[in-house]
Amino acid sequence: MEVRDKKMLAAAFLLVLLVGCRRQGPSPAVQGAGPIHGGEVVVALAQDLSSFNEYTGFSESTETLILDLLFPSLLVEQPDYQLHPPSFAPNLAKAWEFSEDNRTLTLYLRDNARWSDGRPVTAEDVAFTFRVQKDRRLGWHGLEIKDFIEAVEVVSPTVVRFRYSRVYPYQLMDANDGHIVPAHVWGEVPLEEWPHTDFSKLLVTSGPFRVATHLPNQTLVLARDPNYWDQPKPYLDRVVFRILPDVSQQLAQLFAGQVDLVLMVPPREAASVKQDPKLELVEIPSRVWGYVGWNNRRPPLNDRRVRRALSLAINRKALVETVYWGYARLANGPIPSTMWAYNRNLPVLPYDPQQAQALLDAAGVRDMNGDGVREWQGKPFTIELLYPGVNPLRAQAAVLIQADLAKVGVAVRPTPMEFTAMMARQEAGNFDAVLSAWEEATKVDLTSLWVTPSPTTGSYNFIGYSNPEVDHLAAQAREEADLAKVKLFLDRAQELIVEDQPVTFLYEGIQLVGISRRIKGADINPSSVFFNLPEWYVVP
Amino acid sequence: MTGRLVRRLLASLLVVWAVATATFFLVSLAPGDLATKLTDPRIAPAARERLRQHYGLDRPLAKRYLAWLSGVVLGDFGDSFLYRRPVREVLAQALPNTLLLATVGLCLELILGVVLGLVQVRRPHGFWDRALSAFSLTAYALPTFLVAAGLIWLFAYRWPLFPPSHMTGLLAPADPWTTIKDRLWHLALPAITVGLTGCGAVARYLRGALLDEQAQTYILGALARGASRSRVVLVHALPNAALPLITLLGLSLPFLVSGALVIEVLFSWPGMGQVFYSAVTARDIPLIQAVTILVTAAVVVGNWLADVAYALADPRIRR
Numbered sequence: 001m002e003v004r005d006k007k008m009l010a011a012a013f014l015l016v017l018l019v020g021c022r023r024q025g026p027s028p029a030v031q032g033a034g035p036i037h038g039g040e041v042v043v044a045l046a047q048d049l050s051s052f053n054e055y056t057g058f059s060e061s062t063e064t065l066i067l068d069l070l071f072p073s074l075l076v077e078q079p080d081y082q083l084h085p086p087s088f089a090p091n092l093a094k095a096w097e098f099s100e101d102n103r104t105l106t107l108y109l110r111d112n113a114r115w116s117d118g119r120p121v122t123a124e125d126v127a128f129t130f131r132v133q134k135d136r137r138l139g140w141h142g143l144e145i146k147d148f149i150e151a152v153e154v155v156s157p158t159v160v161r162f163r164y165s166r167v168y169p170y171q172l173m174d175a176n177d178g179h180i181v182p183a184h185v186w187g188e189v190p191l192e193e194w195p196h197t198d199f200s201k202l203l204v205t206s207g208p209f210r211v212a213t214h215l216p217n218q219t220l221v222l223a224r225d226p227n228y229w230d231q232p233k234p235y236l237d238r239v240v241f242r243i244l245p246d247v248s249q250q251l252a253q254l255f256a257g258q259v260d261l262v263l264m265v266p267p268r269e270a271a272s273v274k275q276d277p278k279l280e281l282v283e284i285p286s287r288v289w290g291y292v293g294w295n296n297r298r299p300p301l302n303d304r305r306v307r308r309a310l311s312l313a314i315n316r317k318a319l320v321e322t323v324y325w326g327y328a329r330l331a332n333g334p335i336p337s338t339m340w341a342y343n344r345n346l347p348v349l350p351y352d353p354q355q356a357q358a359l360l361d362a363a364g365v366r367d368m369n370g371d372g373v374r375e376w377q378g379k380p381f382t383i384e385l386l387y388p389g390v391n392p393l394r395a396q397a398a399v400l401i402q403a404d405l406a407k408v409g410v411a412v413r414p415t416p417m418e419f420t421a422m423m424a425r426q427e428a429g430n431f432d433a434v435l436s437a438w439e440e441a442t443k444v445d446l447t448s449l450w451v452t453p454s455p456t457t458g459s460y461n462f463i464g465y466s467n468p469e470v471d472h473l474a475a476q477a478r479e480e481a482d483l484a485k486v487k488l489f490l491d492r493a494q495e496l497i498v499e500d501q502p503v504t505f506l507y508e509g510i511q512l513v514g515i516s517r518r519i520k521g522a523d524i525n526p527s528s529v530f531f532n533l534p535e536w537y538v539v540p
Numbered sequence: 541m542t543g544r545l546v547r548r549l550l551a552s553l554l555v556v557w558a559v560a561t562a563t564f565f566l567v568s569l570a571p572g573d574l575a576t577k578l579t580d581p582r583i584a585p586a587a588r589e590r591l592r593q594h595y596g597l598d599r600p601l602a603k604r605y606l607a608w609l610s611g612v613v614l615g616d617f618g619d620s621f622l623y624r625r626p627v628r629e630v631l632a633q634a635l636p637n638t639l640l641l642a643t644v645g646l647c648l649e650l651i652l653g654v655v656l657g658l659v660q661v662r663r664p665h666g667f668w669d670r671a672l673s674a675f676s677l678t679a680y681a682l683p684t685f686l687v688a689a690g691l692i693w694l695f696a697y698r699w700p701l702f703p704p705s706h707m708t709g710l711l712a713p714a715d716p717w718t719t720i721k722d723r724l725w726h727l728a729l730p731a732i733t734v735g736l737t738g739c740g741a742v743a744r745y746l747r748g749a750l751l752d753e754q755a756q757t758y759i760l761g762a763l764a765r766g767a768s769r770s771r772v773v774l775v776h777a778l779p780n781a782a783l784p785l786i787t788l789l790g791l792s793l794p795f796l797v798s799g800a801l802v803i804e805v806l807f808s809w810p811g812m813g814q815v816f817y818s819a820v821t822a823r824d825i826p827l828i829q830a831v832t833i834l835v836t837a838a839v840v841v842g843n844w845l846a847d848v849a850y851a852l853a854d855p856r857i858r859r
Contacts, residue, residue, distance in 0.1 A: 042710065047818070051624040058578060058591065139594035144584035198625045216633050217810030218706055240710050245805045245814065248689075249705055256697060258704075420823055423579065424572030441581035448585050458585035 039538035040238035041519060043261045044250040048217045048243045053186075053199040054179065055132050055140045065530060066241065069222060070205040071179035072121060074107060075172070077442065079527040084340050084483065086442050086527075088172055092121060092180060096172070105162040105175055106155070114227040115182050116203075116210045123160035127152045128183035135191055145177045167481060170443050182206070208234040208534040217243050234534035235521075251514070254279065260516040260538075263529060267325040267393075273514045280515050282524045285338045288509035289331045290437040292385070292401065296502050297429060297464040300365055300376050301383075304500050308349075309359035311504040313408040314401055315351045320507045323396045327512055331505040333494045334450060338508070338526070341444040341487065343494040349501075356408050367409050374409040382411040386425065387435035389416030394435050397506070401435070426462040434462075437509070446474040446493055450502075465502035469493075552840040559836040560612075560829060564605055567828055573597050574621050574823045595621055608829065618826035622818060627830045630815060635834075637707065638799040638811035644727055645734025646792055650785075652735050653742020658773065660743065661750045672743070680740030688733045688806045695729060702728045705808040730807040734800065738792075745788060749781035783853060790846025794838040798831075 049063040052070070059067075075088040075096070093107040113121040130152040133140055148171075151163045162175050185204045189197055203211050208230070209222035220241040224234055242259060244250045251269055253259040255276060265273055265281065273281045294301045294310065301307060320328050332349070335342045360366070360374060365381050367374045374381045385401065387394040398414035405412045412433075417425070425431050438449065438460075451474050452466040453459035470493050477489040498505075513524055518539050523532045574595060575588045592598050596607075611618055617627035656676055660669045679687070696704035703709070707726050753759060754777055762772045799813030812831065819827035 040710075050622055053624070056624045057594075057621065058574075058583075136590075139591055141578065141580075141583045141587055141591065143590065144587055145582075195619050195624065196626055198629055213711075215708065215810070217814060218808070219708065219710065221711065242706065242710075242808070243810070244705060244808050246808070249692075249806065249808065252692070252697065253704065256704075419821070420572035420577045421570065423576045427572075427576060438579075439581050448581075458587075458589055460579055460585050 035235045035521060035535070035537040036539070037232070037235050037537070038237050039540075040240055041236055041260045041536065041538060042240045042242055042258065043263070044244045044253065044259045045241050045263070046243075046245055046247070046250070048220065048241075051199060052203060052211075053181070053194070053197075055138050055181070056194050057139050058141045065528065066220070067179055068207075068528065068530060069209050069239070069533060070203075070207045070211065071181060072113065072206050073176055073179055074126070075176045077173070077176065077527055079525040079531070081339050081442050081526075085169060085444070086173070088176065098171075102167045102171070103164050105164070105171065107160050107162070107175075109158040109160065110229055111158050113206060113229045115184075115206045116225060116227060117185075118227065119182075119184055119204075120157070121180065121182075121206050122157040123154040124157070125180050125183045126160045127154050128187055129178065129180045132181065132186075132191070133178050137191055138194055140178070142177055145174050149174065168478070169481060169483065169486065173443055180206075209239055212238070219243070228534070230534060235537035236533075239533065254514050254516075257516070260519055261529075262514040263511075265512040265514045267323075267327040267512065270325060270327055270512050273512075278517055280517055282513040282515060283327065284511040284513060284524060284526050284529075285329075285336075286509045286511045286526060287336050287339065287440040287442070288437050288511075289336055289440070290328075290397075290435075290506040290509065291331070291503040292506065293426075293434045293436060293463045293503045294501075295429065295432055295463060296466070298432060300363060300381070301432065303363050304502075305359045305363040306365060307501040307504070309356040309363070309408070310405065310410065311349055311501050312352045312359070313356035313410070314404045314504055314506075316349075316504070316506055317351065319397055319400050319404075322400065323393050324507060324510075327510045328507040329510070331508045333498050333505060334446065335444060335490070335494060336440055336508050339440065339442075339444065341490045343491040345491075346494060346498055349498070349505075353404075353408050360408065360410075365410075372409060373411050380411060381409075382413060383432045384413045384415050385433045385435055386415050386417050386422050386431055388419045388422055390419070398435055429462070429464060444490065445478060446470070446490070446497075447478060450474060450493070450497060463502055465497075465500070467496055467500055470496050548844075552844070555840055556833060556836045560833050561605075561609075563832045564608065564825070564829060565601070567823070567825055568601055568604065570823075572823065576823075608826070612829075612833070617830040620819070620824055620827045622822040622824040622827065627826050630827060631812075631830060631834070634799075634810060634812050634815045635797065637809060638804075638813070639796055640723075641727065641730055641734065641803075641809055641811060642796040642799065644731040646738070646789070646795070648731055648735030649738035650742060650789070652739035654746060654785075656739060656743035657746030657750060658778075660747045661754065661773065664751060669747075673747075676740035676743040678740075679736050680744070682737065684733065684737050684800070684802045685806060687737055688730075688803060691729050691733055691736075692806070702726075704729070705806075707809060730803050730809055733803055733807075742785060742788065745784045746781060749784055750777055753777040753781050779853060783850065786846050786849045786853060790842045790849070793842030793845065794835050797838045798835045 045062055047060070047062060049066050051059070052067070054063065054067055072092040074091060074093040076091045078087045078089055080087055092109055092113055094110045095108045097106050098104065109121065109123060109126070111120070115121060130146070130149070132138065133143065133146055136143070148165050148168065149162055150165050153161045153163070155161055164171055182204045185202055189202070200214060205211065205225070206227070208225060208228045210225040212221040212223035214220045222239045224237050228234065244253065247266060250259065250262045251265070254262045257278065270281055273279050294307050296302055317330055320330055329337070333343065333346045365374045365376050369375070383405070385398050387398050389395070395416065402412040402414055422434065426434055448460045450461060450465060451459070451471050453461045453464070473489045473493040477486045477493070480486045480489065513529055515522065515524070520537055520539055521532070521535045525531050573592065575592045575597065578588050578591065596604060608618065619625060620627050620630050623630045656672050660672050663669060692704050695701045703726050708722055750773065759772055759777060762776050763769070797812060798816070799811035801813035801817050803809065804811045804813040815827070816831045819831065
């Protein structure tokens with residue numbers, strides 16, 4: 001997943017805008033007796049949600065962020081994946097249990113959950129949602145998540161049962177994926193009509209907030225839903241999403257107090273947010289990690305000595321400090337260090353140009369004609385490094401990598417590309433190296449990225465990495481139910497991947513959220529910025 | 541006359557068809573499609589092929605083209621991949637916003653440009669002519685985003701006269717009168733940006749044409765007959781000098797429907813520019829096609845209108 005930052009048109013003129021907008025005011029240090037009802041929070045969003053129905057195609061992550069507030073999920077995934085696979089807290093389901101053989105999950109729904117039209121949320125809605133998710137005519141992007149769930153049965157209006165075809169560690173997570181939608185309203189529309197239906201006209205929701213007004217690509221106003229089951233929450237009267245595609249406008253309005261929350265502050269602006277007494281900068285360790293992906297099929301990059309040499313020759317620490325202004329951490333392996341599955345004993349690859357030179361020599365990539373550039377089979381060893389042109393951080397990183405590798409006699413040609421075109425070249429295997437990023441899911445699985453690609457199942461392993469031992473370990477980790485054993489398999493696989501250096505691991509991302517200090521009670525964590533939005537309140 | 545009109549209409553349809561067809565093949569043959577960019581840990585790799593089938597991207601190109609063409613002939617532009625609803629509805633939301641901004645912007649551009657041009661020819665090569673020449677050339681040369689950022693900084697933050705973004709305030713006002721005031725207030729900065737960046741061209745064209753006209757003998761004749769200078773310029777020279785402006789305006793017509801991406805992004809104006817940009821980045825072929833047809837049609841119609849206006853302004857062409 002590429003972290004796109006497409007609206008940087010006026011980036012150079014950010015300062016022009018910001019100079020005038022920073023009004024200094026007294027910090028609202030009013031710490032009252034606790035939560036107060038009322039008020040609103042204004043959130044800047046780079047793009048609007050494209051549909052209120054997530055099941056008719058592919059939906060972006062900002063869309064999920066909003067749908068979380070409007071449609072209930074059975075359970076809430078907790079941000080505790082540092083210690084173990086994420087646990088779950090009750091939500092629409094107040095309790096759940098697995099059968100003896102672990103093949104049946106019974107969920108008990110709360111009886112006071114209501115749709116915004118007053119009708120109760122029932123087991124029928126859950127079963128209807130499952131039918132929608134599995135329907136191949138609709139093209140929900142998450143359909144494969146439900147592969148091992150065979151059936152969802154209504155036992156009573158408040159009891160629903162999931163039947164699985166196999167036992168595995170992520171059964172609860174897979175049952176929970178996707179929001180519950182209203183059967184009594186959306187069920188009236190035949191499924192084949194769904195792709196042509198405007199669901200903004202069928203907005204029966206059930207969450208802490210409901211849609212008050214929506215001007216597409218402008219403003220989405222959510223108002224407190226008096227039917228919400230967890231009274232007296234939510235405390236806020238309104239949450240207003242303002243669509244601001246330009247990041248400098250987002251920041252200018254944050255500084256001017258017109259916006260209370262910016263989801264992604266660019267690293268170079270972090271200091272000014274921090275200095276503003278009215279604002280707070282929240283750093284969330286994300287599961288995004290950046291890398292240089294080498295084409296493991298193309299000689300001499302198919303030689304792991306060469307890939308290791310390139311990793312040793314890049315001053316990764318300096319790169320992370322320079323490009324991300326310190327708001328990122330050095331990445332070391334395929335699983336972010338913030339996750340339970342990370343192998344804490346992985347060796348850290350140093351910056352060592354000398355060793356890199358020796359490795360390149362040993363691999364037969366030598367400078368024979370003394371022009372300062374090494375040759376491979378008589379031709380200069382030149383690497384074309386692709387990166388998405390709209391992302392200025394990638395452009396900076398590409399230039400630094402070019403400079404570092406030039407020092408060991410490897411010529412790099414940074415090539416900015418349109419994102420989809422770059423992905424197409426990656427998919428076709430027609431590249432030397434790409435500068436990109438990936439976000440690890442909370443459901444840790446090395447299969448899609450690191451297992452030898454098979455033509456039947458599809459793969460994200462575009463770089464063509466292949467190590468039979470890693471394939472085997474990933475399969476074992478997937479099949480095993482005992483977490484301690486899973487961890488052992490994953491630890492070993494990480495060691496092998498780091499030895500092979502199919503990619504050069506660069507950084508682990510930190511999401512920077514700028515938030516007004518008048519907002520209280522916010523628990524902003526890696527699960528979601530709006531993790532506990534019903535508990536937020538504002539002080540005057 | 542009717543024959544000429546029919547021939548011209550057919551030729552116009554042919555142009556629209558040719559452009560739309562070329563776009564269809566260019567976009568379809570460009571590397572990657574909607575599914576290519578779906579590299580997301582939440583999505584199984586197998587889902588990419590499934591989604592390709594879902595959107596019909598696995599069918600042969602010729603079949604896809606015929607299906608699309610027959611749809612368009614019947615007035616159905618299909619469903620947008622990105623917005624997951626009929627393309628018609630997506631455009632119906634964005635088009636009025638762009639029309640509003642572009643119409644007001646173009647009017648400002650025209651008024652400012654004509655006023656500048658007229659002031660300049662009062663004393664050619666005098667102080668005001670040179671000063672305004674410098675101004676209009678600078679306005680013409682400055683990148684739009686710089687003008688926009690400057691205006692936002694000055695008039696939304698330094699002296700907060702206007703809102704920095706959007707078409708409305710946080711909450712839509714209740715009565716129609718306040719709604720109109722609110723809309724105009726929000727329209728001010730983006731429309732001024734359109735007007736400022738475009739008025740330079742209008743002023744330059746008009747100044748040149750007016751100077752040419754003033755060298756003509758009929759102007760000398762009018763002055764000799766005792767007509768006042770301003771009457772000579774406004775009544776005699778201006779209509780003749782306005783011909784290049786008609787061409788300029790005819791060429792601006794597509795802007796009414798295409799929108800201006802930079803201005804729309806900076807001011808969060810939800811118009812066609814943003815829709816088209818997001819359609820292109822998402823490889824949303826039905827939406828790209830619909831916008832292309834609309835803009836091509838506007839080019840054709842713009843040329844038509846310019847021709848008609850020429851005929852009205854210049855009796856020689858009518859014959």
